[in-house]
Amino acid sequence: MSLFVRPLRKVVTFLFAIAFLNFCKKNEREVNLFIWSEYIPDNVIQAFERQKNIKVNIAYYTSNEEMLAKILAGSSEFDLAVPSDYYLPILLAEDQLQEIPKENLREFANVDPYFLQTPYDPENRYSIPYMAGHALIIYDRKKTKPLKSYRDLWRSDLRNNIVLLDDMRAVIGMVCRSLGYSWNEKDPQKLEKAGEALKALMPNVKKFDSDSPKKLLIEGEVAAGYVWGAEAALAMKERPSLKAIIPEEGIYLWLDSLVLLKDAPNPENALEFIDYVLKEEVALQIAMAYPYITANAAAKKLLPPEIVTNPAIYPPPSALAKGEFLTELGDVLTIYDRIWNTARR
Amino acid sequence: MRQSWFKYFLLMPGTLWLGLFVAFPTLLVFLTSFLSRNTYGRLLWEFQIDTYLRLFQWEEWIVILRSLKLSLEVTVVCLITGFPLAYYISRVKKSIQLFLLLLVVIPFLTSSLVRTYAWITLLQKEGLINRLLLSLGWIEEPLELLYNEAAVLLGMTYMFLPFMVLPLYAALEKLDTSLLDAARDLGAGAITVFLKIILPMSRQGILAGSLLVFVPSLGYFFIPDLLGGNRTLLMSNYIATRFSQARDWPFGATLSVLLILLTLALVYLFQKKNPKDNAHEKKV
Numbered sequence A: 001m002s003l004f005v006r007p008l009r010k011v012v013t014f015l016f017a018i019a020f021l022n023f024c025k026k027n028e029r030e031v032n033l034f035i036w037s038e039y040i041p042d043n044v045i046q047a048f049e050r051q052k053n054i055k056v057n058i059a060y061y062t063s064n065e066e067m068l069a070k071i072l073a074g075s076s077e078f079d080l081a082v083p084s085d086y087y088l089p090i091l092l093a094e095d096q097l098q099e100i101p102k103e104n105l106r107e108f109a110n111v112d113p114y115f116l117q118t119p120y121d122p123e124n125r126y127s128i129p130y131m132a133g134h135a136l137i138i139y140d141r142k143k144t145k146p147l148k149s150y151r152d153l154w155r156s157d158l159r160n161n162i163v164l165l166d167d168m169r170a171v172i173g174m175v176c177r178s179l180g181y182s183w184n185e186k187d188p189q190k191l192e193k194a195g196e197a198l199k200a201l202m203p204n205v206k207k208f209d210s211d212s213p214k215k216l217l218i219e220g221e222v223a224a225g226y227v228w229g230a231e232a233a234l235a236m237k238e239r240p241s242l243k244a245i246i247p248e249e250g251i252y253l254w255l256d257s258l259v260l261l262k263d264a265p266n267p268e269n270a271l272e273f274i275d276y277v278l279k280e281e282v283a284l285q286i287a288m289a290y291p292y293i294t295a296n297a298a299a300k301k302l303l304p305p306e307i308v309t310n311p312a313i314y315p316p317p318s319a320l321a322k323g324e325f326l327t328e329l330g331d332v333l334t335i336y337d338r339i340w341n342t343a344r345r
Numbered sequence B: 001m002r003q004s005w006f007k008y009f010l011l012m013p014g015t016l017w018l019g020l021f022v023a024f025p026t027l028l029v030f031l032t033s034f035l036s037r038n039t040y041g042r043l044l045w046e047f048q049i050d051t052y053l054r055l056f057q058w059e060e061w062i063v064i065l066r067s068l069k070l071s072l073e074v075t076v077v078c079l080i081t082g083f084p085l086a087y088y089i090s091r092v093k094k095s096i097q098l099f100l101l102l103l104v105v106i107p108f109l110t111s112s113l114v115r116t117y118a119w120i121t122l123l124q125k126e127g128l129i130n131r132l133l134l135s136l137g138w139i140e141e142p143l144e145l146l147y148n149e150a151a152v153l154l155g156m157t158y159m160f161l162p163f164m165v166l167p168l169y170a171a172l173e174k175l176d177t178s179l180l181d182a183a184r185d186l187g188a189g190a191i192t193v194f195l196k197i198i199l200p201m202s203r204q205g206i207l208a209g210s211l212l213v214f215v216p217s218l219g220y221f222f223i224p225d226l227l228g229g230n231r232t233l234l235m236s237n238y239i240a241t242r243f244s245q246a247r248d249w250p251f252g253a254t255l256s257v258l259l260i261l262l263t264l265a266l267v268y269l270f271q272k273k274n275p276k277d278n279a280h281e282k283k284v
Helices: A002-026 A042-052 A064-072 A085-093 A150-154 A168-178 A188-204 A214-218 A229-238 A267-278 A280-289 A297-302 A317-322 A330-343 B002-033 B050-054 B058-091 B094-109 B112-123 B128-136 B149-173 B177-185 B190-201 B203-218 B222-228 B235-243 B249-273 B279-283
Strands: A030-036 A055-061 A127-140 A162-164 A205-208 A224-228 A242-245 A252-260
Touching: A030 A064, A030 A267, A042 A055, A042 A267, A042 A280, A055 A064, A064 A085, A085 A252, A127 A150, A127 A229, A127 A267, A150 A168, A150 A188, A150 A224, A168 A188, A168 A224, A168 A252, A168 A330, A188 A205, A188 A330, A214 A224, A214 A229, A224 A229, A229 A242, A252 A267, A267 A280, A280 A297, B002 B249, B050 B249, B058 B094, B058 B149, B058 B203, B058 B235, B094 B149, B112 B128, B112 B149, B112 B222, B149 B203, B149 B222, B177 B190, B190 B203, B203 B249, B222 B235, B235 B249
Parallel strands: A030 A055, A162 A205, A162 A224
Antiparallel strands: A127 A224, A127 A242, A127 A252
8 A cells, every 4th residue: 555655645745835836826916818829929928027027828729719619618717818800799798808998008099090999899998909910812923814803713714723711701701792792791682692602613712721821822732812911921922923912892801909808817917918018119029020910000110111011911001991890790690601501512 | 245346446447537538528518419509609508409400401411421421432442452451461470460560550650630731742733743743754734633532532541541450450360371271272262262251251350440440530620621622511520610610519519419329320230240249258
């Protein structure tokens, strides 16, 4: 028996030590951040920890659904999350958010007014814009004639030669837009037409890929694609014959915002964190690290011109003016889901 | 008395493990399939069976049948390619047998995802195979080797071949070679020997291997996604999107229940066909 007891004693001592350390940790200031992977540079986190003496615990997610599921499951351990636009109304409807006292944010004025007054949080009571992006068309000049619009994706010479995002809302929205409807179309009859158009597009689609559509473009597997701007920017670097264009019908924009969760254990520290990433020089660091649109107007002014003039990263003002955000669709989502599945049956 | 107490004590860790990590989650899936949900996908404690009624719609079965067809194809191709290999391994010298078996198992040391990406590198338009054929002058235009059903079948067969070879080897290794000699002495040709002796005597291996390939291939979705272009729905990715973008956990759970029942039915059939399939009893 002693054969077991001796190691057991060590284990128990060890567990007590961990419990004690945890107890000590409780007195340390911390903030729990729930954020997209590859979305905040490590050196920004480290600098914040050093300056404010607040420890940052980070958990990552790779999709809005994953974020929503974990928050709805009642994990009250998170302070901050970074949902995309149309997930905000869901979090609000499920009573998962608390208001952010903007008057306590010294750096709020840095936020680009373009990203304020969004349809889902007009007064920005719950959300502080972090980063944005868009989807566009990219084609290989060596493989196909130029494309100008979404409509061109249906061209017969592109048979089995395009890559589309594996994203239901982005693709069906695009199909609707190509027919002259809204990115957030709710009319069932128009959606039926969009469903037929999507079916007609299927012979041209070689692959649905949201994670790394750039791979197919870089490897010359497809001649054109409807992909995230950031993916297009990276692909163009690798294969110079690729060209990104803003389609005539206009673009849709997504926007990820910092939100304060209802049961946040450390709301004060969370506010400190928001204020920190809103700082001009910090936002600049973040904007340099990832090819997305910074929602920080002050930082955008400091970015090198080759980044700001790249349409794959920063759409020109005319495109932004026509840009649309996606909104939550409620039960209409069932129709979207059916169209999406029918095309792939 | 003491002994029987000890027996249960020994059973405890395994029972606990299975209970916690198999029975309990399966029960949760069953429970979820009968719950309702709100627009945003949150589960509500209201009983419903609409999700089960949806299973009677033809369009749901298109997906299910396509998955079954793919798994069946994978099983058949694995059997056809795996049988000669297993037979050969079972006939060579013991020391070489061990080495060959090691070769069969070695791919498991690398992540299956990495191995699937390796296929992409080989098959893509500007990939190794196309470049080789182009430089040899055998083809003018690069072949479309990737993002079609053949690529999926190839990737799946590659992934599941060891699951077929190992049980087949186990069955064929026990085959008494004197029976084959006797058959030949009595004038049986190669085909007759194969059909009348080898095939019936390796039936258990064939059934076990087929089951080991068929069942897990039903739930594999990253190979169809990566090599097939993710253009057609399969049961596996259909279930996965029920939980994510459709926010419809109850229907996702219902499809999972259907998958579990299909699998159980197969295992039941397998055991009925093999009433004496109890290797341990023979040893005792």
